[in-house]
Structures are given as C-alpha cells and as structure tokens.
Amino acid sequence: MKAIILFGHGARDPRWREPFDRLASLWQMQHPDILVELAFLEMMQPSLEQAVASLVAKGANELTIVPVFFGQGGHLRNDFPLLLEECRVKFPNVQLRATSAVGDDDAVLQAIVDFGARAL
C-alpha cells in the first residue's frame, strides 16, 4: 500500500506548521486512498522515523517522501539522507523513496511567480 510523507523543516513557533497541516488536508481530500503523514527535520513532531512507523502500522509498505523545502542545502544533502538511511535500516521490508525538493518543480515556482504578480 502506497503512502506519502510531506517532510518539512520544523520551527519553534507552532503556527509555522499551518501550511503543512493544510497541505496534508488537501492531499487527503484529493487522494483519499493514499495515506499522508507530515514529518519534520527538527523542532516539530513527528520525526521522519515516527511518520514512517505510523504509516507502516497502518499497512503502508511503499512510501514516497516529498521534501517540502525550496532549496537543497545541508539539510537535504546531508541530514535527510542519513535519516532516510536510518529508516531503511529500521524498516527493511518497506520501500522508501524520496523525490527532489518541491522548490525544484517548475509548477511550484510558477505558482510563486503568479502569487507575486497578483500582489503587485
């Protein structure tokens, strides 16, 4: 069973996660058959491992992790691969794939350009 994890940075201020909660809700509304969990690198719960465990407990065994980051710096190039590898070791029977960062996607960038254009 497929599932998706939307992986963000995390922040001290709990209000920071509002768009992530909206993202997860949007996903679940539009893709009701594919479970979704948020996960955070730091300062927020659940961790990547907790999110994987939660989805596996619900029967998922093909997980796609989408890094909801703009740029790919140290967090995605160094920290994230280590976390992913730890999850692969802990859940050897689960297929774990990661996409590139959402900031690499032309449509995401175009939506940002359009947002700016509407605001002028």
Add this chain to the structure above:
Amino acid sequence: MKAIILFGHGARDPRWREPFDRLASLWQMQHPDILVELAFLEMMQPSLEQAVASLVAKGANELTIVPVFFGQGGHLRNDFPLLLEECRVKFPNVQLRATSAVGDDDAVLQAIVDFGARAL
C-alpha cells in the same frame, strides 16, 4: 516604478539558492517591465536592505516584498518586520509592502500536492 523582492531564508550551501535564481529568472522573463531582486534573511547576499537600495538606485519606488517561506514562524513574525521597518526608515520616499508567505497561497500548496501525486 514598481518592483518586486523575493525574500528567502538563505543557507550556507550556495546551491541552496538555485530555485531562487530560477524564480527571479522566471519573473523577469514573464514580467520584463517589473524589476526583481532576491533578498535573504541570513547567510546569503543581498540582504533586504541591499536589495531595496539596488532597486531604488534603478528608479523603483513601489516595492512589493514576497516572503518565499512556507510557514510563518519567528523569522517572518519577528525578524522580517524589523528589517522591513529599518528599510522604511532608510528609504522614507519608497513605498514598501509585504505579502503573506507564499505557503499561505492555495495555488502554491496545490502545486506541491500535484508534484507529490506525479511522484507516486
């Protein structure tokens, strides 16, 4: 003359800014009459003040700043308003407006959902 500033967090790894450079290029291609500058909160140049100065030197006097952040935590709720106020003091004849974070925009969130759906 209107101009836009795309304001991001910044990171140590210079490759982190790639999507921001693409954003600025996309903007300039699609809106050739409206100058664009990137600006960063930390670890990358230019700063917000430097970006404002650069645009003002080119004749801009109506600046819209778009925070290219997902969530609104301490950076946008605390740090950014102070930087914005400093710019208003330094450039009293320039109109400086800021939008909400791009993560508040439904179309941006939808583009992220669609990116995830294509990756499954």
